[in-house]
Amino acid sequence: MSTTSSSTLFGLLDGWVASGALRSLDRAFARFLLQHDAQAGEPALLAAVFASHQLGRGHACLDLRAALHDPAGTLAFGQDDADSADEAADTSPAAALAGIDLARWIAAIDAARFVDGDGPGGQAPLVRSGERLYLRRYWQYEQSVRQAIDSRVATPSAAARSQAHAGFVQALEALFPREPGAPANWQKMACALVARQGFGIVTGGPGTGKTTTVVRLLALLQYLALSGDGQRLRIRLAAPTGKAAARLGESISGAVSRLALQDLPGAAGVREAIPTAVTTVHRLLGSKPDSRQFRHDAQNPLPLDVLVLDEASMLDLEMFAAVLAALPAHAQLLLLGDKDQLASVEAGSVLGDLCQRADAGHYLPATAAWLADITGEQVDPALIDPHGHALDQAVAKLRVSYRFHENSGIGRLADAANRGDVSAVRQALSHGYADLAFQADTGDAALRRLVTHGAAQAFRGTDDTNHPAGYSHYLALVRDGRPPADAPRDDFDRWAAEVLRRYGEFQLLCAVRAGPLGVEAVNERIARLLRAGGWLDTAAGDWYSGRPVMVTRNDHALGLMNGDVGITLALPLQAPDGALVWVPRVAFAAPGSPGGIRWVMPSRLTEVETVFAMTVHKSQGSEFTHAALLLPAQPSRVLTRELVYTGVTRAKRWFTLVASPQMLEAAVLQRIERASGLAAEQSGASMD
Numbered sequence: 001m002s003t004t005s006s007s008t009l010f011g012l013l014d015g016w017v018a019s020g021a022l023r024s025l026d027r028a029f030a031r032f033l034l035q036h037d038a039q040a041g042e043p044a045l046l047a048a049v050f051a052s053h054q055l056g057r058g059h060a061c062l063d064l065r066a067a068l069h070d071p072a073g074t075l076a077f078g079q080d081d082a083d084s085a086d087e088a089a090d091t092s093p094a095a096a097l098a099g100i101d102l103a104r105w106i107a108a109i110d111a112a113r114f115v116d117g118d119g120p121g122g123q124a125p126l127v128r129s130g131e132r133l134y135l136r137r138y139w140q141y142e143q144s145v146r147q148a149i150d151s152r153v154a155t156p157s158a159a160a161r162s163q164a165h166a167g168f169v170q171a172l173e174a175l176f177p178r179e180p181g182a183p184a185n186w187q188k189m190a191c192a193l194v195a196r197q198g199f200g201i202v203t204g205g206p207g208t209g210k211t212t213t214v215v216r217l218l219a220l221l222q223y224l225a226l227s228g229d230g231q232r233l234r235i236r237l238a239a240p241t242g243k244a245a246a247r248l249g250e251s252i253s254g255a256v257s258r259l260a261l262q263d264l265p266g267a268a269g270v271r272e273a274i275p276t277a278v279t280t281v282h283r284l285l286g287s288k289p290d291s292r293q294f295r296h297d298a299q300n301p302l303p304l305d306v307l308v309l310d311e312a313s314m315l316d317l318e319m320f321a322a323v324l325a326a327l328p329a330h331a332q333l334l335l336l337g338d339k340d341q342l343a344s345v346e347a348g349s350v351l352g353d354l355c356q357r358a359d360a361g362h363y364l365p366a367t368a369a370w371l372a373d374i375t376g377e378q379v380d381p382a383l384i385d386p387h388g389h390a391l392d393q394a395v396a397k398l399r400v401s402y403r404f405h406e407n408s409g410i411g412r413l414a415d416a417a418n419r420g421d422v423s424a425v426r427q428a429l430s431h432g433y434a435d436l437a438f439q440a441d442t443g444d445a446a447l448r449r450l451v452t453h454g455a456a457q458a459f460r461g462t463d464d465t466n467h468p469a470g471y472s473h474y475l476a477l478v479r480d481g482r483p484p485a486d487a488p489r490d491d492f493d494r495w496a497a498e499v500l501r502r503y504g505e506f507q508l509l510c511a512v513r514a515g516p517l518g519v520e521a522v523n524e525r526i527a528r529l530l531r532a533g534g535w536l537d538t539a540a541g542d543w544y545s546g547r548p549v550m551v552t553r554n555d556h557a558l559g560l561m562n563g564d565v566g567i568t569l570a571l572p573l574q575a576p577d578g579a580l581v582w583v584p585r586v587a588f589a590a591p592g593s594p595g596g597i598r599w600v601m602p603s604r605l606t607e608v609e610t611v612f613a614m615t616v617h618k619s620q621g622s623e624f625t626h627a628a629l630l631l632p633a634q635p636s637r638v639l640t641r642e643l644v645y646t647g648v649t650r651a652k653r654w655f656t657l658v659a660s661p662q663m664l665e666a667a668v669l670q671r672i673e674r675a676s677g678l679a680a681e682q683s684g685a686s687m688d
């Protein structure tokens with residue numbers, strides 16, 4: 001291929017753009033690079049285009065070896081491309097890469113003026129590091145993340161430096177009282193592990209006690225600070241989205257109020273010194289409109305001593321690099337999250353990469369001895385590894401779910417999907433668990449039953465007072481619960497808050513955007529079905545009462561964040577002629593004020609989507625009493641284990657799967673593997 005001219009290459013790129021495989025941005029990038037180096041060979045240009053394409057798909061870099069080995073799979077250029085029967089017309093990436101081996105490709109890439117090696121001082125737009133090709137910015141993010149983590153992991157925290165101070169041991173003992181005969185208390189060990197250095201991660205599935213553990217950890221740190229120099233730590237809590245922040249705020253408040261401090265002598269003031277307000281990462285850093293820069297950065301660090309970031313699986317590489325840059329050197333950073341969930345839509349899978357080895361622990365014998373000393377708990381020998389990495393020592397995985405007990409179908413299905421165990425998935429679905437329902441029928445009648453009343457009859461053991469809801473639960477309140485026109489504004493706020501709460505009791509989740517069972521078509525279909533059932537008056541125009549909308553872009557002027565959900569309701573308004581009119585307003589939960597409502601005029605909401613159905617990606621960070629997951633009828637690369645696991649674990653109490661068994665099984669066998677240097681490093685060098 002190296003002999004072909006650039007016009008042939010651009011012919012190829014035009015075809016890929018026309019077929020939707022490539023973004024026009026990727027093609028424009030190739031033109032820009034050619035201006036940079038008119039002599040560049042086609043293999044190098046192709047590699048650069050693929051690196052840009054991969055970035056758009058969430059990969060921090062292009063894995064050159066993988067792209068050569070399995071071009072169609074690695075680049076996701078459509079399933080037919082690799083099997084093109086007509087060799088002469090074969091325009092697949094496989095054909096474009098035919099006849100080149102890794103060594104020749106790397107040599108061609110290095111020869112291009114737009115690529116630098118990974119040494120210091122380079123300026124070129126792309127960087128090659130081993131078998132990975134990066135756009136420079138993302139290589140820099142990875143470098144800065146790696147350096148910051150390495151240095152924080154190697155820095156003992158103030159709490160660990162004072163460990164001789166018997167208070168550390170005593171406080172742990174008081175916060176995690178020993179129960180005779182109980183298995184090893186991993187929450188206690190997690191608390192000690194992450195308290196030890198400037199960086200730590202607590203990962204675990206839903207309900208494994210991440211919030212509970214972090215609240216006790218904050219009590220421990222605050223107790224040590226107050227009983228040390230008497231200075232209260234400045235603690236901040238943040239999450240990637242407004243929704244996740246609101247949810248953490250609620251569960252932190254609950255955990256702080258439940259915190260048992262009676263066994264901690266001199267703990268006065270500790271509870272009050274644990275914050276319950278949670279902000280978004282954007283607000284924490286102080287985003288500037290239309291800029292990638294933040295108010296807080298290395299020159300203007302965040303004024304805090306401890307930062308807790310929840311739902312860290314949603315953190316992308318750029319955002320994480322910004323957080324680390326803005327963190328003062330002495331501060332402690334704690335990440336909480338479920339490493340097995342879908343990664344961020346943007347490039348990078350930070351939590352997954354950093355927790356790649358968490359299942360097997362890899363604790364050094366010295367770490368296990370330290371834990372035994374500090375906590376009195378023994379690490380399972382299977383988790384000990386004399387070759388463990390420094391980072392492994394700062395990662396704790398919680399393994400017992402307190403939400404999903406032994407007989408929970410949701411817990412069983414989530415676990416089976418997460419392990420890719422098809423027969424366990426089948427067993428979970430056919431077992432008859434009271435919290436699981438399964439329907440393959442996606443016809444109008446079946447879908448209407450589900451979205452209107454939650455298809456409660458499909459669940460075993462439900463009755464009139466204990467059953468899963470559908471959307472009629474909140475729509476009945478929209479229709480029948482509206483206060484009279486002369487009621488005080490507070491009544492309307494209370495009505496809206498209850499409507500929003502009820503809306504959270506059910507959510508239909510879609511795996512894909514396009515196609516007949518994609519989120520766009522399904523949203524329209526559900527609106528039609530609900531209207532036919534008399535639940536909606538869509539004749540009232542776009543802003544009919546009961547329409548739920550999700551914000552799709554941060555709007556700093558309105559104070560609304562990507563992912564915030566509001567519901568359209570009617571409010572009374574006095575027209576200039578004195579007549580009373582009902583006007584549509586969208587009710588959003590006001591951040592930081594439980595039960596508070598912010599009313600927004602529809603005309604101000606330019607970037608919103610109806611959310612009778614929501615993609616699994618957008619549902620991350622939210623939980624619903626009853627969640628239903630709809631898979632498409634056709635196989636797709638986006639149907640993965642991570643997607644199914646994330647979808648199932650959005651359900652708190654009831655879960656309905658709407659899919660053919662074959663589609664579910666195919667999905668749990670497919671994994672997302674994002675190319676990244678952080679991931680590659682975790683599988684690389686050890687500490688010794």
Ligand SMILES: Nc1ncnc2c1ncn2[C@@H]1O[C@H](COP(=O)(O)OP(=O)(O)OP(=O)(O)O)[C@@H](O)[C@H]1O
Nearest residue numbers: 187204205206207208209210211212213251402403
């Ligand atoms: N050691 C424990 N013993 C008994 N109950 C516990 C324990 N730890 C946590 N729980 C309970 O389990 C539930 C879930 O705990 P928590 O909210 O801390 O988990 P989480 O991992 O943060 O959950 P999520 O996945 O929702 O973020 C809570 O009701 C909590 O009180």
